Amino acid sequence: xxxxxxxxxxxQEQINILDRIIKNIExxxxxxxxxxxxxxxxxxxxKNLEIxxxxxxxxxxxxxxxxxASGKRNGPx
Amino acid sequence: MASQSPEExxxxxxxxxxxxxxxxxxxxxxxxNKITQDIVPHVQGYGEICEKIIDSSSWLMNMFQQxxxxxxxxxxxxxxxxxxxxxxxxxxxxxxxxxxxxxxxxTVNNNTNSGVxxxxxMPEMKPTKSNDRNSMREENSSFRQDYYTADITSDGKILKVxxxxxxxxxxxxxxxxxxxxxxxxxxxxxxxxxxxxxxYGSSSVMGSPFAEKQSARKRLQTTQNEQxxxxxxxDSDRYNSSPMKESLSDHESTKEAPxxxxxxxxxxxS
Numbered sequence: 609x610x611x612x613x614x615x616x617x618x619x620q621e622q623i624n625i626l627d628r629i630i631k632n633i634e635x636x637x638x639x640x641x642x643x644x645x646x647x648x649x650x651x652x653x654x655k656n657l658e659i660x661x662x663x664x665x666x667x668x669x670x671x672x673x674x675x676x677a678s679g680k681r682n683g684p685x
Numbered sequence: 686m687a688s689q690s691p692e693e694x695x696x697x698x699x700x701x702x703x704x705x706x707x708x709x710x711x712x713x714x715x716x717x718n719k720i721t722q723d724i725v726p727h728v729q730g731y732g733e734i735c736e737k738i739i740d741s742s743s744w745l746m747n748m749f750q751q752x753x754x755x756x757x758x759x760x761x762x763x764x765x766x767x768x769x770x771x772x773x774x775x776x777x778x779x780x781x782x783x784x785x786x787x788x789x790x791x792t793v794n795n796n797t798n799s800g801v802x803x804x805x806x807m808p809e810m811k812p813t814k815s816n817d818r819n820s821m822r823e824e825n826s827s828f829r830q831d832y833y834t835a836d837i838t839s840d841g842k843i844l845k846v847x848x849x850x851x852x853x854x855x856x857x858x859x860x861x862x863x864x865x866x867x868x869x870x871x872x873x874x875x876x877x878x879x880x881x882x883x884x885y886g887s888s889s890v891m892g893s894p895f896a897e898k899q900s901a902r903k904r905l906q907t908t909q910n911e912q913x914x915x916x917x918x919x920d921s922d923r924y925n926s927s928p929m930k931e932s933l934s935d936h937e938s939t940k941e942a943p944x945x946x947x948x949x950x951x952x953x954x955s
Contacts, residue, residue, distance in 0.1 A: 619699075643724060654735055
């Protein structure tokens with residue numbers, strides 16, 4: 609009995625703290641999922657942009673090569 | 686220390702446990718606040734800006750898609766379906782063999798050797814009996830000529846003069862299909878356009894000077910009639926700014942309905 613009373617004051621507070629921790633972690637988990645979902649959404653939307661960037665870069669490289677090969681390339685203005 | 690009773694030690698340990706738990710709690714709440722207040726709004730702003738960028742550069746995307754017969758949206762959608770973008774956290778592995786090209790065959794170039802892109806509703810190439818290289822070249826030339834002339838109706842069928850109408854055509858039918866001379870082909874085209882002219886009286890047939898002169902004459906007549914009635918119709922003309930001028934005279938319309946009982950021969954290639 610006395611031993612239980614010894615543990616009680618800290619134990620109760622520890623239980624409270626643990627409850628708070630659990631709630632915090634749950635909220636944190638939900639926020640992390642939400643963040644990851646949005647991040648992946650924007651990432652997939654940007655894939656088109658990335659492909660377009662690669663395409664235009666390839667086009668530019670081809671253009672430069674063509675101009676150099678055909679001798680039509682003029683120097684910088 | 687040995688001088689401390691076990692009870693004091695216990696109490697001390699309990700306090701330390703409590704303190705550690707509190708620290709853990711504060712760390713977790715700090716993480717949560719950081720993500721909520723700093724990271725998520727920045728990501729949302731980033732997403733909005735990316736949307737604006739994609740909207741403004743959509744012309745470039747359309748240009749690339751049309752020039753290469755590819756579909757970028759289907760490629761990204763497929764990757765998303767196969768990828769791990771779910772809110773519940775279920776993850777599926779990627780499929781790395783995806784291509785940009787759509788799966789339907791309508792945009793696929795079936796005739797890779799011919800050098801001509803097959804578009805739907807265009808007439809197929811004529812079969813020839815000669816060997817491969819010559820047949821390809823003749824097919825190309827005949828295909829291109831059929832494509833560039835006005836012998837194709839709106840449905841994609843080639844208009845050809847029926848074989849029994851002329852001696853030249855009877856001669857041509859005996860020869861191999863791919864070995865017609867250009868002069869004979871031009872004669873055939875002129876006859877087709879004349880036939881059209883006779884049947885429909887239309888001025889929209891290309892390549893025949895007779896039809897153009899006739900259409901010019903008709904236009905002059907219609908404009909003379911129109912000038913008489915210009916004053917009364919000035920207001921309506923102001924609102925009707927299309928270049929197509931409606932002819933006011935009924936008996937001199939450029940397009941006539943075919944007389945009942947006429948037979949028009951259209952040869953279609955299946």
